[in-house]
Amino acid sequence: MDKLRKGFPVLKNYTYLNTAASGLLPEKVFEFRQDHDLDFLVSASVLKEKQGEVLTEVRETVGKFFNCAPERVALVPNFSYGFNTLLEGLEKPKKALLIKNDYPSINWPVESRNFKCFYAEIDAHLEDNIRVALRKHQPDFFAFSIVQYINGVKLSIEFLKEIKKEFPETIFIADGTQFLGTEIFEFDSTGLDVVISSSYKWLNGGYGNGFILFNENVTGKIQPKHLGFGSLQGKYKAHEGNFIGKFEPGHQDTLNYGSLSVALKLLQTTGMDKIEAQVQKLKDFSKEKFSELGLLEDFVVERKEHSSIFNIKGDDKLFKFLRSENIIASQRGAGIRVSMHYFNTVEEVEKLLQVLKSRR
Incomplete structure (x- = not known):
């Protein structure tokens, strides 16, 4: 221990x-951050010239850790940025299923847009409530936390696999912020369409970094609109209009994303x-x-x-x-x-x- x-x-x-x-x-993440900023202090743009290499390595580390191909990993500063970008890429109006009293960063962005919202109640029969709501309302997407932030109620991965098979046309968008890092999670085997997570909780990656894992079948259903110079920079963003590049406009923070990579490697070593x-x-x-x-x-x-x-x-x-x-x-x-x-x-x-x- x-x-x-x-x-x-x-x-x-x-x-x-x-x-x-x-x-x-973790101390190892702290040490990386010190070394990174010292390098930036003494080398400035010489360090930033390596941004593409750094972000490629981070993307590949995230993909390997969660069993998701790196070309389907987007690096975002936090859950909310990634989720809002995704929502802006969904045609409106659409029907949405939410969990009542779920984390505000999930429910508020959906409720503030022109989506028709339905809810599943949190109680001892949450899974049944979700199944009934999906059958009754046939939503276009279901956005939810794998683990509820107030009381820790958890949806099992096996349940999510099962329910996704029953509703293959509904886009399942999961918040993994209160879950990822607590147990082995292999994204591609779950059938989930999207998992978004900040990394400052159970992954111990510090603030300012997060990621999105995409199922290979979801890209045609979401049309994100963000675009910037960074959208075309890097090994996995070689062509104009590529999908993950639209989640990564502008210059990216190698300090924070590098911290995520170090944190994941520490979990792997442990x-x-x-x-x-x-x-x-x-x-x-x-x-x-x-x-x-x-x-x-x-x-x-x-x-x-x-x-x-x-x-x-x-x-x-x-x-x-x-x-x-x-x-x-x-x-x-x-x-x-x-x-x-x-x-x-x-x-x-x-x-x-x-x-x-x-x-x-």
Whole structure:
């Protein structure tokens, strides 16, 4: 376990149960960022001449990590930029299916445009609710979080594979920001059309970088309109009007995208199998203990599939007390959200439990 925690100095100062808000910056990523900016300081445009090579390497690293061909990987600064660019490339009006109370960066951009919106309710039967809504409304696209940001409710990849087969004409657009980095994920085997993700949470890539993974069949259904000098620069953007280039106009930030590449390589070195096993251990233990104390919503306890994000019952006083004990969490919805990544331990969860019991 000490090996898994090595390289995250924050863990020496806090019981950090807040990756769902902001992932930790690994020392290796910090060192890369220092070296990059030092190179820029002393070489300026000489460094930037290598931008195409750097971005090609990042794209290939992302593609390899998530099993998606690099020519179907777009590099974007964050989820919202990529998602809004994609929405502008969809013909209007169209019918959209959303999950009620999903992350605002998903629902708000759809609702603010000329789409007719329908919703699936989040409860113990979320999967059934989605299936019923898809059958009833026959939406042109379904935009959703794989893991819900408030309470950690998770849609299994197996369910998504199954439901996509039933509705092949609906464009499935998934937000992976609260999911990618917690378990092995092979995009091409899922059947999903689009997965968009920021990298500052579970991938520990820092801010200012993200990516989009595209199914090879989706490009004709989306017509993005953004264009700029950067749209034609690089190994995978050789021709005018190419698809991923329309998500990458202008000069790209080699500091931030390079940080993503370093972060993914660190996860690879650690081993996604080990990371998945540790996250599974933590979420199983946490769910059992939180359930015993009556800290979770009933429908969350009922559900078989869940993430390592939990919204526990607690008010502002409890939140401030946790912070006084150097336990870092977030206030979300009506409770306190805690989240565990692979560098966390059962002992840290037990410390949280002891503090919670002392306040009852």
